[in-house]
Amino acid sequence: MVFNKDRSRDDLKMITNNPTLESPIYGEESFYTDDFLTEKEEKRFIREVEKIVRKSPEYDRWVRFVHGALGTGFVCYLTGHTSDECKIELHHYPISLYNYIQIAIYNNDSFTSFDIAHQVMKWHFENMIGFIPLSQSVHEMYHNNYLKIPIDIVEGNWESILSVVDIPDKIKAQVDMLKTITLDTVSENWDIREKQYDLKIR
Secondary structure (H helix, E strand, C coil), rough: CCCCCCCCCCCHCCCCCCCCEEEECCCEECEEECCCHHHHHHHHHHHHHHHHHCCCCCHHHHHHHHHHHHHCCCCCCCCCCCCCCCCCCEEECCCCCCHHHHHHHHCCCEHHHHHHHHHHHHHHCCCCEEEEEHHHHHHHHHHCCCCCCCHHHHCCCCHHHHHCCCHHHHHHHHHHHCCCCCCCCCCCCCCCCCCCCCCCCC
């Protein structure tokens, strides 16, 4: 460890109030956010939180853990290609990372981008995130609406989050629709036809 921590120092403890800047000319600016003035502002906030999550050491550790836990099963679930043959990416499904951030916002009265990123990463480590390994090209096919993903082989205990926090109706309806897509209803012949990710949370 680079620094020794003095945990007795009161001034080093997390500040739990809401510091606010005040100016007689500009008005007030609070550290915490409780609402967005426009939809554009909200989308920008969510995109920034996505960046925080994806660039965090914790996200990198989660991806590496999934890779290690799947072992030889860390392949593109559609084609069977391995990480030696092509880049394998983890696609959040049936709830997107963008939607997980929306859910975290929906369940907090006031927050910062770091609060939301922390909550979303915590869900990753609680195995409450649904995901499926895809090659980069297959991942692009999905986002270009050329591929349907069967819910049967989505990894992670993603359904648990539905009973733990409040889910916006729009996201809930989207999940209900995606749950109807199964191995029996898709036209593609998926190489992986059973879940591979097995772990315990403590």
